[in-house]
Amino acid sequence: MIRIVLADDQAMIRSGLRALLETDPTITVVDEAEDGAQAVRLTRRHRPDLVVMDLRMPRVDGVEAVRRIRADPDTSRVPILVLTTFDSNAHVVAAIRAGADGFLGKAAEPSELLAAAHDVAEGGSTLSPAAARALVRHTAQPETAAAHATPETNAERVRRAAALTHREREVAVLVAQGLTNSEIAAHLFISPLTAKTHVNRAMRKLEAGDRGQLVIAVFEAGLLQPGGHPGPTDRPDVPDAP
Structure with a gap:
């Protein structure tokens, strides 16, 4: 049984989310x-398997x-799934840096929602397309890049990426x-377990x-452009591990 603490300032939204979540008997x-x-306070009291948290x-x-x-x-180890409207890229990035495990849009x-709850409660991480786009947009802003990166840190990202x-x-x-x-498995015609292995590596x-930190690392290493397109791939290939 996955025990959840649900946090949202609107009672009607909490009621709807509770009803949706509890359609799953687990x-x-x-x-x-x-x-x-x-x-x-409630997280300290109940030590739940998951906190579902609104940002605003x-x-x-x-x-x-x-x-x-x-x-x-x-x-500190309680999994946290954030639900947000993604109306603020900065809020999404701040929640990632604070240690949230998953991000899902309220729409x-x-x-x-049920899949994300299971994934995050079981130790995984969920990053919806909207969260990934918000993170990339925020990371791509010149003022953000200036605040969080230096030529040395970006060079280190590129060096690490060369080992991929x-x-x-x-x-x-x-x-x-x-x-x-x-979805990665279906896109690349590999098994979900193989996809998970490559993600972990x-x-x-x-x-x-x-996964949030991975998005930042991918962008800062030049593997993804601000528009969401893959970056240059003219780096030497490293053979895949068996």
Whole structure:
């Protein structure tokens, strides 16, 4: 059973999300929070298997709530799935940097929400296409690049990317374009397990802790252009590991 704490400042949205989530007999919503501070308290109280968190809430917002949950040793490992309208790229990036595990748009289909809840609760990470686009747009802004990167850090990203095999580069770019492991598998005609293996290898080589950090690393290494198109591929290919 996946035990969920649900955080959103609007009671009607919480009610709708609860109803959707609990159509799955393996999911139960153990409590609801109307702001970030309450979400932190309820996470400490229940130690749930998953927190489903809105970003825009009064008093303490979702980004700060994620930071507080991650800073507490008792709750630092609780998976967090963020639901957002993606009306602010900066909020998405801040939530990624704060330690959220997954991102899904509020306009997502019910099946997408249930799949994301299972994926994140079971230790995976979900980055919807909208979240990936928001992250790439934000990272591509000159002021953002100036604040978070230097020629040395970008050169290091490029050096690490040179160790990727051709397949790992393909997979990393597809992650940055918002594809799930299953969608990557279908796109490349490989199994979902093989896709997951390539994603994990790319994350390890680029020293990315999750899919959000992988998107940043892919962009800063020049593997993805601001418009979402793959970057140059004239680097020497590294053979795929068996």
